[in-house]
Amino acid sequence: LFIVFVAVNSTLLTINAGDYIFYTDWVWTSYTVFSISQTLMLIVGATYYLTFTGVPGTATYYALIMTVYTWIAKAAWFALGYPYDFIVTPVWLPSAMLLDLVYWATKKNKHSLILFGGVLVGMSLPLFNMVNLITVADPLETAFKYPRPTLPPYMTPIEPQVGKFYNSPVALGAGAGAVLGCTFAALGCKLNT
Numbered sequence: 001l002f003i004v005f006v007a008v009n010s011t012l013l014t015i016n017a018g019d020y021i022f023y024t025d026w027v028w029t030s031y032t033v034f035s036i037s038q039t040l041m042l043i044v045g046a047t048y049y050l051t052f053t054g055v056p057g058t059a060t061y062y063a064l065i066m067t068v069y070t071w072i073a074k075a076a077w078f079a080l081g082y083p084y085d086f087i088v089t090p091v092w093l094p095s096a097m098l099l100d101l102v103y104w105a106t107k108k109n110k111h112s113l114i115l116f117g118g119v120l121v122g123m124s125l126p127l128f129n130m131v132n133l134i135t136v137a138d139p140l141e142t143a144f145k146y147p148r149p150t151l152p153p154y155m156t157p158i159e160p161q162v163g164k165f166y167n168s169p170v171a172l173g174a175g176a177g178a179v180l181g182c183t184f185a186a187l188g189c190k191l192n193t
Contacts, residue, residue, distance in 0.1 A: 035126040035173035040184045042066070042092050043121050046099055047113065047188025056104035063096035091128040095121045114185040122181025126173030 046059035067090040098120040099113070106112035 031129070031169040032126075032173045032176070035129045035169070036176050036180060038091065038129065039095075039122050039125045039173075039177040039181055042095060042125065043099070043118060043181050044184045044188045044191075046096050046121075047117070047185045048191045050099065050103055050113070051110060051189050051192050054108060056100045056108075059096040059099040059103070060093060063090075063092035066092050091125065091131065094128050095125045098124055110189050114182055114189060118182030118185035119178045120181075121185075122177030122179065123174040126170050126177055129173070130170055 042063060046062045049062050050056070050059045052058075099117045102117040102120060103109075103113050106116070
């Protein structure tokens with residue numbers, strides 16, 4: 001019951017992570033920020049339960065609960081007329097499987113879990129999250145269909161120069177996620193001591 005409770009709460013914190021429809025102009029920036037937020041929410045809870053139970057597979061179970069509750073919440077929003085016209089992909093599951101794999105392969109070594117698991121989740125989740133971005137039907141059409149209030153001048157977006165490596169949201173998200181992932185994996189382990 002406790003694992004369900006915490007997974008539900010982490011789902012509430014990540015519920016908008018990956019919702020790019022209202023961030024059409026800032027899509028690359030918000031993609032990076034949301035990828036990092038999803039990475040951290042997944043890894044701290046999954047690592048906590050993985051080390052709490054000591055059973056490889058718990059991280060994937062945790063991610064599965066997050067996925068199911070996200071589907072339920074976003075389906076409810078869609079039924080209420082929320083303009084959510086793309087599939088929510090289970091982006092947390094493959095990353096959580098990598099976390100379980102590291103824990104199992106290193107014979108439940110917490111330090112390896114923090115270092116290797118943190119890096120793997122941090123680097124993989126932005127890649128899987130790109131699937132969410134690709135499945136947006138047409139961001140411009142959606143933006144015209146659901147207009148937003150006019151932004152003040154200082155919030156007016158600048159068209160990003162995508163295509164260069166240092167402007168790649170996946171590379172930026174993966175790099176930041178790999179560093180922060182280790183920190184939050186350590187936090188997840190520390191919660192058990």
